[in-house]
Amino acid sequence: MRTTLKGLLLALLLLSAPAFAANVDGDWTGSIDSPNGPVQITYTFKADGAVLTGTTTGPDGAKLAIKDGKIDGAKISFAIDVDFGGSPTTLKYTGVVAADGIALVLDFQGQP
DSSP states (O other): OHHHHHHHHHHHHHHHGGGSOOOOOEEEEEEEEETTEEEEEEEEEEEETTEEEEEEEOTTSOEEEOEEEEEETTEEEEEEEEEETTEEEEEEEEEEEETTEEEEEEEBTTBO
8 A cells, every 4th residue: 555655655646757847947148159259138027927037138238038938847848039230130048947057959040
């Protein structure tokens, strides 16, 4: 009986694990490799359930609002609107949150 109860509790814990959102709140820094070398980027994230909000720095250093932010367990996604010399572009990000960092993939006009 005791083994069955432990197995049941373990199964319930494993099934409920995806319901917990990753802890992304706060400031994060990183870099994007460019043809001119690494570009430093700063993100400020705030999670509210499955909704992700916040800001990031644009190419000119201005703060840009995150839009369409989502959290699904350890997975996050969001977009930002950037103006490249009069050419507005939406950059889409997807990522996975770990205890020591966030691995993000940037989609720039269909190219990761």
